[in-house]
Amino acid sequence: RHLYTQGSNNFQFYPNIQPNDDFFSGVRLSRDRLIRGSYGQCDIPLGFVQAEKPNTSHSFDKMIFPETETSDINDNVKEIEIQYGTGVKKVKVNGNSEGLIPSKPIITHETGQYCSYPDYSEIKEYTGTLKPRNLEIFRERLEKKNMLSYAEDFHNASGMLAFNCYKLEIEAAMRSEYISGFQLLDLQDFSGQGTALVGMLNALMQEKSFVKKYDIHRKWKFFCSDIVILAEIDDFVVMVGQKLKIPVYVRNMCGKNLHDLKIAWSTDEEQENIFIPELEQGISYAGDIEFTVPFSGLNDIDMRLIKKDGQLTDKPLAENCYELWAYPDDDFRIEKISVMGNSKVYIENNIENVKNLLSQGEKVLYIPEKLPESVKGFYCTDFWCYPMFKSISESMGKEIPVGTLGLLIDDNHPSLAGFASRFYSTPQWYNIVSHADNAILDGTPEDFRPIVQTVDNFERNHKLGILYEVKYGKGKLMVCTSRLNEISDKPETKAFLKSILRYMHSDEFNPQYEFSFGTIGLE
Known part of the structure; x- marks a missing residue:
């Protein structure tokens, strides 16, 4: 027979089950009892895919039936603002409700919503009366920022991160005994609401470029099928x-x-x-x-x-x-000076000291404590659509989303020779990114690419850098905007820093570009 429910995600923060409901379809059972992996910034707290180091040990079961049961029965009524379409509205709710203990099957609603950067090769597929003006505008914006040649790499890198975020969330639903099913928001992109590029398929129901290039159609079935094998892994970063x-x-x-x-x-x-x-x-x-x-x-x-x-x-x-x-798990520590043979590399967090050392022809690794202007480091890709949720957050007086789409990494660069990596975000980058501020490098030419770059969204289009190199007078400068001292005990941090320093000690460290400190986001 058909199964019925009053709706999906009704009264998001104060959910309830009506007498004739056959199942519950929603995204949370109280403010903090989350049954989805991702949320808009205006609906914090964020989901585990956004807020935790990547893992496959997360289960929604403890959220569905917490150890201490809560009750939503009281008479205190208050007025709150809720998201309504692309805006907000005020509604009256049960003010003391602590959540719902479900007695019916649970379906998680609008799973996913992980964004990738546009695939501009899609534009030529619009041969009828509908024109992809949204994609054309996004491409024009990127060209004005002198990064059009980055577009394909942006798409592939952000797409692979989005795919892996979907894998984490869908596997969590599969692993949860009390989750009866999930509803993807969509497997294809949505052209409305500012353009939400959350699909493995484009708006024309065609496989995106990264899906075809990296065999995602086959890999999607690994975790989204009628039989799924699930490994429970607390941390994908391990020690030899x-x-x-x-x-x-x-x-x-x-x-x-x-x-x-x-x-x-x-x-x-x-x-x-x-x-x-x-x-x-x-x-x-x-x-x-x-x-x-x-x-x-x-x-x-x-x-x-x-x-x-x-x-x-x-x-x-x-x-x-x-x-x-x-x-490897070793006792490597961050020192002020790294010495290898006759080579010295100075590790500094003071900009004036950096300038002085560079003027003397020294090699400097600059790890700034704070940048004058930056975009916060955030591992997970953006939720649904940056312009839409930025507007909602602003209208509600809440923090706006970070809005970035993961890393684009020059994984063949010699500075990363000792730090195994893909060209896109993978779990060993989580701590490095989470303790970073992205430098804004908009004033640099198109052919100046950071070694580790963060992909920005199609509205803002900043060139964002976490690791990049320049020359300055007689000196040579490597900039790392991740505060590595905050995570110096992590094996991935030690390996990352050792790899950078080994490169800086070598003859290969020979930056070709020279800019003012203001141009490279340091002043």
């Missing part, structure tokens, strides 16, 4: 030699129990099986993956669900993969 024990679960929604299966899992150096005599419907614990992290850099975990007597080459019932980023 660390012994890992990773619980593995399977979500079975194929409509029947399955028998005589195994999960064939492998790392770069090991291959084992987890046997499953019977796989019941729902979420089931399958067993553990145990291994010692063998080497620095990228370590892959691949899993395939096949018949007990099957071969790895057999077509699997389900498959999934995870990336771990490993670094």
Whole structure:
């Protein structure tokens, strides 16, 4: 039979279930009991995909049935402002409500909403009466900022981050026993409300460029299918030699129990099986993956669900993969001066000291405590549409969203030779980005690209830098806008800084561009 509910996300901060509802569809059960991974800045607190270091251990179950039950029964009525369409309105609500303890199945509403940068190759596909003036305007803005040649890289890097954010959130829903289903806001882009580029498909229902280029159609099915293998990983950043024990679960929604299966899992150096005599419907614990992290850099975990007597080459019932980023655990510390042979690199946070050292022809790594003008570092990509939620936040007198779309990394640059990375945001960058302020480099020429750049949204179009190099008189300068001293105990921080310093000590450190400090966002 058909199932009915009063609506989706009705009374967002004061949810309720009506007597005839068959299920509840919403985004939270109280202000702080969140059942989605992302939210608009005006609706804080933010979701775990936005607010936590990437992990696959998050479950919504503890939000649905907290240890201490709360009640929403009282007579205190107050008036509040709520989001209404693209604006706000005032409504009367139960003022003392602490949330809803559900008695019906829970469907998470409008899952996702992770933005990617526009794909301007899409423009030529509009051959009818509808013209993509929005995309044409966004392209014109980027060209005026002297970054049109960056557009394809912006699209690919932001798209891969958006895809991985979707993976985190959908897997959390799959892993949660009391989540009965989820509704993506959409699998395609939405051309209204300022343009929300949240899809794996464009507004014409075509696969985006990054989807085709990086085999996302196949990888999406790893976590969004009727059978899903789920590894519970607290942190994707690990240490070389660390012994890992990773619980593995399977979500079975194929409509029947399955028998005589195994999960064939492998790392770069090991291959084992987890046997499953019977796989019941729902979420089931399958067993553990145990291994010692063998080497620095990228370590892959691949899993395939096949018949007990099957071969790895057999077509699997389900498959999934995870990336771990490993670094050595050493006692490396941030010093004022780094010495390697006859080479010295000065590490400074005082701009006047930096100028003095550069005038003497020295090599300086400048890690500013504060920039005169900057954009806050934020790991997750933007939610839905920056112009829309910026306007809503301003109308409600709340903090506006950061609005950035993840990193674009020159992963082949020698300064990152000792710090394994993709060209887009991956978990080892979380702490580095979260403790950074992006320098605004709008005055630099188009061919000056930061080594680590943050992709800005299509409205603001700043050129944003976290790591970049210039020459200054007789001296050589590397700027890192992440406050590494705040995260100096992290293995990824040590590896990142060591890699930068090793490069600065080498003959390869030879910056080609010279600008004023104001041009590179330092004054």
